[in-house]
Amino acid sequence: MRGPRMLPVLFAMLFALAACGSEESSGEEGGGATEPSRITVFAAASLTDAFGEIGEVFSEDESVEVEFNFLASSDLATQIIEGAPADVFASADQTNMDNVVAEGLATDPVVFVENRLSIAVRQGNPQSIATLEDLENEDLVVALCNEECPAGRYSLEIIEGAGVTVEPDSLEADVRGVLTRVGLGEADAGLVYATDIAADPEVEAVNIPEDVNVIATYPIAPIEGAPQAASDFVEVVLSETGQGILIDYGFQVP
Amino acid sequence: MSKALIHSRRRSAKPPVAIAALAIVCVLFLLLPLVALVLRAPWGRLAGELAQPEIRSALWLSLRVSLAATFLSLLLGVPLAWILARWDFPGRSFVRGVALLPLVLPPVVGGVALLLVLGRLGLVGGLLEDLFGMRFFGTTAGVVVAETFVALPFLVLIVEAALRALDIRYEDAAATLGAGAWTVFRRVTLPAVLPALGAGAVLAWARALGEFGATITFAGNLPGRTQTIPLAVYVELQRGLDGAIVLSLVLVVISLTVIVAMRDRLVSSL
Numbered sequence: 001m002r003g004p005r006m007l008p009v010l011f012a013m014l015f016a017l018a019a020c021g022s023e024e025s026s027g028e029e030g031g032g033a034t035e036p037s038r039i040t041v042f043a044a045a046s047l048t049d050a051f052g053e054i055g056e057v058f059s060e061d062e063s064v065e066v067e068f069n070f071l072a073s074s075d076l077a078t079q080i081i082e083g084a085p086a087d088v089f090a091s092a093d094q095t096n097m098d099n100v101v102a103e104g105l106a107t108d109p110v111v112f113v114e115n116r117l118s119i120a121v122r123q124g125n126p127q128s129i130a131t132l133e134d135l136e137n138e139d140l141v142v143a144l145c146n147e148e149c150p151a152g153r154y155s156l157e158i159i160e161g162a163g164v165t166v167e168p169d170s171l172e173a174d175v176r177g178v179l180t181r182v183g184l185g186e187a188d189a190g191l192v193y194a195t196d197i198a199a200d201p202e203v204e205a206v207n208i209p210e211d212v213n214v215i216a217t218y219p220i221a222p223i224e225g226a227p228q229a230a231s232d233f234v235e236v237v238l239s240e241t242g243q244g245i246l247i248d249y250g251f252q253v254p
Numbered sequence: 255m256s257k258a259l260i261h262s263r264r265r266s267a268k269p270p271v272a273i274a275a276l277a278i279v280c281v282l283f284l285l286l287p288l289v290a291l292v293l294r295a296p297w298g299r300l301a302g303e304l305a306q307p308e309i310r311s312a313l314w315l316s317l318r319v320s321l322a323a324t325f326l327s328l329l330l331g332v333p334l335a336w337i338l339a340r341w342d343f344p345g346r347s348f349v350r351g352v353a354l355l356p357l358v359l360p361p362v363v364g365g366v367a368l369l370l371v372l373g374r375l376g377l378v379g380g381l382l383e384d385l386f387g388m389r390f391f392g393t394t395a396g397v398v399v400a401e402t403f404v405a406l407p408f409l410v411l412i413v414e415a416a417l418r419a420l421d422i423r424y425e426d427a428a429a430t431l432g433a434g435a436w437t438v439f440r441r442v443t444l445p446a447v448l449p450a451l452g453a454g455a456v457l458a459w460a461r462a463l464g465e466f467g468a469t470i471t472f473a474g475n476l477p478g479r480t481q482t483i484p485l486a487v488y489v490e491l492q493r494g495l496d497g498a499i500v501l502s503l504v505l506v507v508i509s510l511t512v513i514v515a516m517r518d519r520l521v522s523s524l
Binding site for chain 2: 141143146148168169170171172173181184185186187
C-alpha cells in the first residue's frame with residue numbers, strides 16, 4: 001500500500017520546497033509567539049475562484065495574508081496527513097475530511113457549501129440536449145471524469161440512478177478536462193460540477209433533476225495547532241459575505 | 255591501417271578524473287531510473303497485472319495503432335524525403351523545417367494544434383465530419399493521426415540523410431539505360447536505402463508507441479479505443495504505482511529490444 005501514497009507525498013515535498021523558496025522571510029514558523037501575518041489554506045480545486053475572492057476580502061479585513069494550495073481533495077488530505085503546513089482544510093467531499101479528522105488533525109468540520117452536477121453543453125446548446133436520456137444517443141460525443149476523481153464517481157452514480165445507458169467517448173483525469181472538451185466542441189456533452197459551468201463562458205448548463213442528482217457537500221475545518229487567524233478565516237467563509245461570494249460562483253448554501 | 259592506429263590510440267587515452275566522474279554521473283542518471291523500476295516492480299503479480307483486461311487491451315491497441323502510424327509515416331514520409339534530397343526547389347529548407355517541427359514541438363502542443371485543424375470545430379475537421387462522418391476525438395483514428403504526427407519526422411530525417419549519401423550516379427546510370435523516373439525510384443533508389451528505411455521505420459514506430467501528449471490531447475482517453483500504453487500508465491498512476499510500473503516495464507523492454515537490435519544501424523544512419 002506504499003504505492004498510492006508516493007505521488008501525493010512527492011507533491012507535498014515539491015509544494016513545501018516551493019513555499020520555502022519563494023517566501024523565506026514571512027513563514028509562520030519564524031513568527032514564534034507573535035500572531036502570524038500569513039495562513040495557508042488547503043482547498044479543493046473547485047473552490048479556486050471563489051476562495052481566491054474570499055481570501056482577498058479576508059486579507060483586507062484582518063491584515064493577514066492567505067496563501068492557497070488548490071488541488072484534488074484526496075491529494076490535499078494526503079499532504080496534510082503527511083505533515084504539510086496547512087492551517088485550514090476545505091474538502092470537496094466528506095471522505096477526505098473524515099480521513100484528516102481520523103488522524104486527529106482537525107475537529108468538528110462544518111459543511112459550508114453544496115455543489116451538484118450538471119450536464120455541460122457548448123454555449124447555445126447546438127445539439128438541443130435537455131435530459132440525461134438524451135445522452136443515450138450514440139451519435140453524441142460524451143466526455144466524463146474517470147472514476148479516480150469524485151466527480152467521476154458522482155457521474156456514474158447519477159447515470160445508474162437515472163437508469164440510463166451512457167457510453168462515454170473519453171474519460172478525463174479531472175473536471176477541467178471534461179469542460180475543455182465541451183468548450184472546444186470535441187465533446188457534445190459532459191458531466192461536471194454546476195460551479196465549473198458557471199465559471200466558463202464557453203459552456204452552459206443543462207440541469208439534472210434533484211431526484212437523480214448527487215449532492216457533494218464541502219466541509220471546512222481549521223487544522224490542529226493552527227493560529228487564531230485560521231478559525232477567523234473559517235468564520236469569514238461561513239459569514240454572509242463569504243456565502244454570498246460562493247453563491248455568486250454557483251455553489252448552493254446548505 | 256591508419257584507421258586501426260587512430261582507433262587504438264583513442265582507446266588508450268585515459269580520461270581526466272573530472273570528465274570520468276561526470277560521465278559516471280551521466281550514466282547513473284540515465285540508468286538508475288530503470289534500475290529503480292525493475293527493483294520496485296511487483297514481480298510476483300506481474301502475470302496477474304498483465305492479464306487485466308484494461309492492460310491487455312491497452313497493449314493490443316498500442317501495437318495496432320503504432321504499426322498503422324508507422325505505415326502512414328512510410329507512405330507519406332518517403333516521398334517527402336525523396337523530394338527534399340533530390341529536388342532543389344525554392345523554399346526547400348522551409349519545408350524541411352516544417353517536416354522536422356514535431357521533433358522539437360512539445361507533443362501536447364502538437365495535440366492542441368491538431369485539434370485546431372482536425373477537431374470538430376477545426377479548420378477542416380468539421381468538413382471531414384460532415385462529408386465523410388470522420389471524427390478523431392474519442393476514436394482510434396485520432397490516435398493514429400496523433401502518433402503519425404510525432405513519428406513522421408524520424409522517418410523523413412533518416413531516409414533523407416540516406417538518400418543524400420547515396421551516389422546519384424547509380425540513378426543516373428539507370429536513367430541513361432532507359433528507365434523512367436518511377437522505375438529508377440522503385441528499382442534503384444528504394445533498394446539502396448532499404449536499411450535506412452528500416453531504421454527510420456523502427457524509430458518512428460518506437461516514437462509512436464511511446465506517444466502520450468498529442469494522443470491524450472487530440473484523441474482523448476478511453477480504454478479499448480484511445481487508451482494506449484502510455485495513457486494507461488498515466489491513469490494507473492492515479493490508482494497506485496503497481497499497474498503503472500508493470501506497463502512501464504513493458505515499454506522499457508520494447509525500447510531496449512529496439513536499441514539492441516538496431517544499435518549499429520541507428521548510429522550510422524544518424
